[in-house]
Amino acid sequence: MITFEDVTVTYADAERPALAGVDLHIPEGELVLLVGPSGSGKSTLLGAVNGLVPHFTGGELRGRVTVAGRDTRTHRPRDLADVVGSVGQDPLAHFVTDTVEDELAYGMESLGLPGDVMRRRVEETLDLLGLADLRDRPLSTLSGGQQQRVAIGSVLTVHPRVLVLDEPTSALDPGAAEEVLAVLQRLVHDLGTTVLLAEHRLERVVQYADQVVLLDGGGAPPVVGAPAEVMAVSPVHPPVVSLGRAAGWSPLPLSIRDARRRAAPLRERLDGRTPPAPAPVTDGRTLARVSGLQVRRGPVPVLRGLDLDLRAGQVTALMGRNGAGKSTLLGTLVGLHAPAAGRIDVGGLEPAKARPAQVLRHVGLVPQEPRDLLYCDTVAAECAAADRDSGAASGSCRALVSRLLPGVPDGLHPRDLSEGQRLTLALAVVLTARPGLVLLDEPTRGLDYAAKARLVELLRELAAAGHGILLATHDVELAAELAHRTVILAEGEVVADGPTAEVVVSSPAFAPQVAKVLAPAPWLTVRQVADALGLPA
Template identity: 80%
Template sequence: MIRFEQVSVTYADAPGPALSGVDLTVPEGELCLLVGPSGVGKSTLLGAVSGLVPHFTGGTLHGRVTVAGRDTRTHRPRELADVVGTVGQDPLAHFVTDTVEDELAYGMESLGLPQDTMRRRVEETLDLLGLADLRDRPITALSGGQRQRVAIGSVLTTQPRVLVLDEPTSALDPAAAEEVLAVLQRLVHDLGTTVLMAEHRLERVVQYADTVVLLPGPGEPAVVGEPAELMAHSPVHPPVVALGRLAGWSPPPLSVRDARRKAGPLRDRLAGRVPHARPAPGDAEPLGRAAGLTVRRDGTEVLHSVDLAVRPGETVALMGRNGAGKSTLLSAFVGLHQPSSGTVLVDGAVPHRTPPATLLRHVGLVPQEPRDLLYADTVAAECAAADQDAGAAPGSCRELVRRLLPAVSEDTHPRDLSEGQRLVLALAVILTARPPLLLLDEPTRGLDYAAKARLAEVLRGLAADGHGIVLATHDVELAAELADRVVILADGEVVADGPTAEVVVSSPAFAPQVSKVLAPLPWLTVPQVRRALEETG
């Protein structure tokens, strides 16, 4: 169905090819998972399937890519639209209508499908993706995860033979991600749809893949193989594989179920031991506090009587399904939403009454859409502006970027970065001001495991220096790794607030992989297990 024949792609002014010597065949009716570190060319490879590369992105394509027998060099994307459906990393870039239902129907209208067919497929897709309650909702009023589901649904309604998905679950809560993956499984198994998917959150998807394509580094040739075979040595792998490598299981398990079947001896070795406790934050005055906070947006009550306090040195993970109110709560702390009732204070200041330049010294927000913070033409210019705005020493922001994204050139335009790279650049811009309270909305979206580890190291250092950190995240592994406390929101209300180990272990949806494998023992992460095994010899 998809054939790459010695394909290389090189962009103008790039130091080397984005893709080099890719030779790959994806048969009809298979789910092929594309993995690799950030910036190795995964999005370029996906774009070559839909014809976006090179017709819209520019660059030079050598070799041949065919989809259902059509050569993408001679068929532009509109001539492949009946065969290939594409969902990119940024759902907003795909939307052309104003409401959910209109967006689901738009692709079918473009193909000239009959009215009754369109109506039936819209209803089926609304039910499949849990969007029925949102059918008349303006797209601008949706959460990031809800937009992601609408973007996927707008492609599913056209029933393409090939689905190309770039980070399809990155903005979804665990339950919504499972629903989307179940739909993809059904399409592959029952309808013979071919799915080519790039995803960093391998803990969610690797067990469903028929084939894995590993891009080891920029310009390096792709490696194709069975999932278990490649995960045994892949530089990017989920926690369950890391646990299997640590325990010496061969081949490493790809799912929690397979790992639990092998974990008996490991549980015996860990019995009677407990993870080292994190130092508890002190009783200092909170850096930020919401008390009885209620926020209404467009006539809808999004938050209801929320209480939240964040103290110096404390890291709080804010979790909950898409649309629960997490982003609204973070936005209230930076003055973007005025309380309908209740109060929000940051360092004694009322955010919505404080000038932004002054507020930046107290609190910083890295939003879900990093482009909202980026306006310069190059990475270097963004960093220089951040240094100036924060009153920091020249080079402070660039040093942060080098630490988090060592391979990014200063001359790169922010729009040419991947979604994850743009997010890290936006994070560096905010961190330059070193605000006492730092808020991050989905900070690991688009990040590979190595980049996520570098981010975690930076955030641990900030917490150790007394900064308060709030992470609104669907990344249960990040919460287990970093958070002292987990707060779960549901329909705008706090339904759980407590120590990380207590809250996530009691919730199947938010429990990390290691916790599920080693239950009922209290282990959450692979580093915790590694440390315990080293101490016991």
């Protein structure tokens, strides 16, 4: 179905090719997972399948890519639209209409399908992706995860033979991600659709893959094989594989079920031991206090009577399904939304009534969409502007970028960064001002495991220095690794609030992989297990 023959892609002014000498064959009706560190060429490989590379991205493509017998060198994306459906990292960039139902129908209208066929497929897709209640909603009012499901649905209605997806679950809560992956499996198993997807959250998808393609970004040929074989040599792998490596299991487990079947001896070795208690929060000053907060978006209530204190030195994970109100709470804390009732006190200010410059001295927000903060032409210019705006010493922002994104050139335009790299640049811009309270909305979206580890280290240092941190995230592994406290929202209300170990272990939806494998023991991370037993992590 998809064939790469000695494919090399080189962009202008790049030090090395984005892809080099790729030979690859993907048969019809398989789900193929593309993995590798950030910047290893995953998005470029996907773009070569749908024709965006090189027709829209520029650069030079050598070799040959064919999809269903069509050569992408001579077939532009519009010539492949009936065969290849694509969903990128940024759903907003994908939309061309205003409402959910119109967006689902647009692709079929472009292909001239009959009205009765379009109506039937729209209804099928609304049900498949759990979007029926949102059919008349403006796309601009949806949460990030809801927008991602609509973007996927707008492609599915065309019934393409090949689906290309770039980080399809990155903005979805665990339940919504499972729904999308179940749909993809149904397309593969029942309809013979070929699915090629790149994903950093391997804990969600690796067990469903027929093949895994590993790119290293260093110019070596890709490693292609069965998931367990590739995970044995991959530098990026999910916690359940890390646990299997540490315990010496072979073949490596890919799913919770596989690991639990082998974990009895490990549980016996851990019997009588407990994970170390998290370091106590030594400062504890209240940085923000939320009392009886109610927020509406138009006529729709989003937050309902919410009470929350955020303290210095404490890392709080804010979790809940898409649309629960997490992003709205973060926006309200920096004054983007005015409360309908209740009160917010941040450093003695009411954010919605204070000047932005006053608010930013106390609280900084890294939004889901980094382009909201990035407006310069180069990485260096963004860093220089951040230093000026925050009154920081020259080079402060660039030092943070170098730490979080090693090797990113100064002259690169922010739009040429990957989604994860743009988010990290926006984080560095906000952290340059060193606000007392740092708010992050899905900070690990698009980050590989190494980049996430660097982020965890930095946020721990900030907390130790007395900053309060609030993370709105669907990344249960991040919460397990970093958060002192976890708050779960549902329908705009707090339904759980307490120490992370207690909250996530008691929740099947938000428990990390290690907790599920070793339940009912309270272990959350591979590092905890490895340290307790003297195993290599």
